[in-house]
Amino acid sequence: NRNTNESKVDVLIVGAGPAGLMLATQLSKLKIDTRVVDKMAHPVLRGHADGLQCRTGEVFEALNVHRQFDAETHECAEVIIWDPDQNGDIRETSRVVDTVPGMSRVKHVNLGQDRVEAIFMEAMKKANNLEVERLITPTSFKVDEASLDDNAAYPITVTLKKLTPPAEWANGDVKSGMYRSNLFTDESQTAVNAVNADHSGEETVHCKYLVGCDGARSWVRKNLGLELKGDSANVYWGAFDAVVDSDLPTTRMKNVIHSKDAGAVLMVPREDGMVRVYTQMGELKPGERVDRDAVTIDKLMEKTRQVLHPYRIDFPYIDWYTCYEIGQRVCDTFSQYKDHILIAGDACHTHSPKAGQGMNVSMMDTFNLGWKLASVLRGQAKRDILQTYQLERQKTAHQLIEFDRKFSALFTGKAKTAERAGVSPEEMRKAWDDSIRFTSGTGVVYEPNLIVGKPNPWLAKNITVGSHFENHQVVGAFNGHALQLQGRLLADGRWRIVIFPGDIRHSENLTALKVLGDFLGSNGPATKYTPKGEDLDSVIQTLTVFATPHREVQYAAPTLPSILQPTKKPHGIKDFDCFMCDEPSYHDGDGKAYLGYGIDPLVGCVVVVRPDQHVSGVYAMDEVEEISNFFDSFMLVPQSQ
Numbered sequence: 001n002r003n004t005n006e007s008k009v010d011v012l013i014v015g016a017g018p019a020g021l022m023l024a025t026q027l028s029k030l031k032i033d034t035r036v037v038d039k040m041a042h043p044v045l046r047g048h049a050d051g052l053q054c055r056t057g058e059v060f061e062a063l064n065v066h067r068q069f070d071a072e073t074h075e076c077a078e079v080i081i082w083d084p085d086q087n088g089d090i091r092e093t094s095r096v097v098d099t100v101p102g103m104s105r106v107k108h109v110n111l112g113q114d115r116v117e118a119i120f121m122e123a124m125k126k127a128n129n130l131e132v133e134r135l136i137t138p139t140s141f142k143v144d145e146a147s148l149d150d151n152a153a154y155p156i157t158v159t160l161k162k163l164t165p166p167a168e169w170a171n172g173d174v175k176s177g178m179y180r181s182n183l184f185t186d187e188s189q190t191a192v193n194a195v196n197a198d199h200s201g202e203e204t205v206h207c208k209y210l211v212g213c214d215g216a217r218s219w220v221r222k223n224l225g226l227e228l229k230g231d232s233a234n235v236y237w238g239a240f241d242a243v244v245d246s247d248l249p250t251t252r253m254k255n256v257i258h259s260k261d262a263g264a265v266l267m268v269p270r271e272d273g274m275v276r277v278y279t280q281m282g283e284l285k286p287g288e289r290v291d292r293d294a295v296t297i298d299k300l301m302e303k304t305r306q307v308l309h310p311y312r313i314d315f316p317y318i319d320w321y322t323c324y325e326i327g328q329r330v331c332d333t334f335s336q337y338k339d340h341i342l343i344a345g346d347a348c349h350t351h352s353p354k355a356g357q358g359m360n361v362s363m364m365d366t367f368n369l370g371w372k373l374a375s376v377l378r379g380q381a382k383r384d385i386l387q388t389y390q391l392e393r394q395k396t397a398h399q400l401i402e403f404d405r406k407f408s409a410l411f412t413g414k415a416k417t418a419e420r421a422g423v424s425p426e427e428m429r430k431a432w433d434d435s436i437r438f439t440s441g442t443g444v445v446y447e448p449n450l451i452v453g454k455p456n457p458w459l460a461k462n463i464t465v466g467s468h469f470e471n472h473q474v475v476g477a478f479n480g481h482a483l484q485l486q487g488r489l490l491a492d493g494r495w496r497i498v499i500f501p502g503d504i505r506h507s508e509n510l511t512a513l514k515v516l517g518d519f520l521g522s523n524g525p526a527t528k529y530t531p532k533g534e535d536l537d538s539v540i541q542t543l544t545v546f547a548t549p550h551r552e553v554q555y556a557a558p559t560l561p562s563i564l565q566p567t568k569k570p571h572g573i574k575d576f577d578c579f580m581c582d583e584p585s586y587h588d589g590d591g592k593a594y595l596g597y598g599i600d601p602l603v604g605c606v607v608v609v610r611p612d613q614h615v616s617g618v619y620a621m622d623e624v625e626e627i628s629n630f631f632d633s634f635m636l637v638p639q640s641q
């Protein structure tokens with residue numbers, strides 16, 4: 001009962017930024033008992049992060065929140081790189097495409113953090129009536145270490161405190177974002193500390209899992225005795241959103257501008273005709289703090305004008321501005337107390353915002369964590385799978401920090417000119433090209449662990465075990481519609497066994513499919529791990545992609561084992577799209593899925609895909625024992641069985 005001062009909840013999330021809201025949305029869709037608290041009176045209303053990478057777009061689709069995003073985002077087609085010429089004036093030196101064709105069918109786009117947060121908040125409210133509880137902060141926690149292995153226990157006890165906001169951060173709809181800048185003392189935390197002395201308005205919450213999504217100055221991290229380790233580049237930058245009036249011809253593209261002596265600027269076109277401008281402001285000596293009054297919007301605009309010389313740039317409207325110090329820092333551990341207290345997002349890693357990674361990587365942390373927590377809480381999986389959160393995401397964080405260190409040094413370094421060494425246009429271009437897959441989010445590959453098997457490239461040479469399952473278009477066997485195969489793998493907590501039997505007009509392929517289907521139907525993981533009375537595809541869904549035209553599949557379908565067949569849904573509705581064909585569609589071309597995945601249609605294979613669309617393993621059609629053993633290693637037989 002949330003009106004009394006003592007309550008229980010399965011998952012308590014501290015922090016309702018992109019990481020916390022992604023987790024809250026996923027858990028609410030999976031109907032997990034969750035609370036999310038935030039110390040601020042309001043969500044982000046302007047500015048902050050704005051880049052949504054390709055993989056993030058794919059994940060939004062998997063969570064079925066993409067339609068709102070699609071309607072609002074702004075796409076940027078090209079990146080223009082500018083460098084100084086002999087006269088010291090900037091000139092275009094190269095142009096690259098922003099989203100490399102073929103990398104993902106979802107493009108890299110921009111949308112303000114305020115809208116991203118708002119869309120998540122709508123989705124979680126709709127899914128499970130979950131809302132952010134504002135002006136609340138934890139003030140202490142304690143852990144009952146004796147009950148950490150007891151799935152029924154609530155081993156973490158957190159004291160929450162209702163805050164009265166100080167006037168300066170009660171209204172977030174202000175143009176200056178300085179009050180959240182990492183250059184200055186965190187005023188909101190000062191306010192929190194002030195109320196700590198008073199114990200009125202406190203609530204005790206017993207939870208199974210506590211997740212700190214509370215940003216770079218994470219309370220949860222600090223109270224675990226952990227710190228972010230790494231360096232500061234001793235450089236500070238300004239960022240602002242504005243309408244621009246300029247004779248630079250490329251303001252609706254992304255511009256990476258290196259001036260001779262005035263520093264660098266990155267300009268990114270945004271929705272509503274605005275432009276995000278990042279401007280290199282100055283250097284700091286170790287330990288030096290910036291004088292807050294020295295960073296004004298006038299100074300940010302002036303510095304931008306100097307870099308763009310000889311082009312003119314004016315800013316008729318400023319929507320938001322801030323400044324920040326560049327640093328690349330990561331926490332040694334993302335998880336404590338046998339994975340009952342976890343941290344995610346900026347709480348575990350910070351870096352410069354210019355490559356548009358912060359919001360994306362933070363959301364991907366909790367996208368990785370959410371379904372794992374849900375499967376443990378539902379009793380479907382052993383708690384051991386939670387260890388893979390840190391294994392997988394810490395490596396990604398280190399890659400991000402490494403990338404950002406190199407990228408920021410190039411960005412901040414002086415441009416090469418005839419008289420001096422420095423960053424050359426070729427170096428800048430190469431760095432951009434080399435990083436594009438990683439920065440799109442599609443280059444993340446998890447190493448073998450409990451839920452990622454060993455690579456098996458000879459069966460599907462273009463499917464990377466540990467990477468996300470890429471998309472190829474197929475055709476629905478029963479309705480002839482063009483379908484996006486990746487889009488069929490919704491983030492609804494279910495595992496997928498995707499069978500590529502080849503062309504079942506060949507008797508060997510048909511026989512192999514029937515043998516596999518008979519095994520899966522009688523003794524396979526779906527039969528073993530689905531609670532009695534639930535649909536056989538509710539925990540592990542089986543999908544089949546034939547290298548056979550749909551007309552033939554329609555006639556062959558009744559002879560196939562029942563586990564492969566469209567499952568009866570409530571009200572008798574069948575999911576007919578579990579049978580798909582690799583063939584040309586009437587209106588949307590030919591997806592060539594077998595070719596794209598590198599699967600020989602004469603041989604076929606089976607791909608096991610996790611609920612977050614990452615590939616766990618690729619198996620031969622007859623490796624039924626191996627498939628079973630894989631699921632047996634981490635899944636739990638439902639207690640009712």
Ligand code: FAD
Binds near residue numbers: 192347353
């Ligand atoms: P955050 O977004 O920081 O969210 C943390 C949440 O936790 C906040 O809502 C906060 O109020 C809450 N919280 C913190 N402490 C407590 C507590 N004790 N109790 C309760 N709640 C708490 N990235 C870019 O890509 N481009 C940019 O231009 C850019 N500009 C930025 C400008 C500023 C001023 C800041 C702060 C960040 C900026 N970032 C930018 C970074 C980007 O916003 C983050 O990488 C991203 O938001 C990380 O998401 P998160 O959910 O992990 O953390």
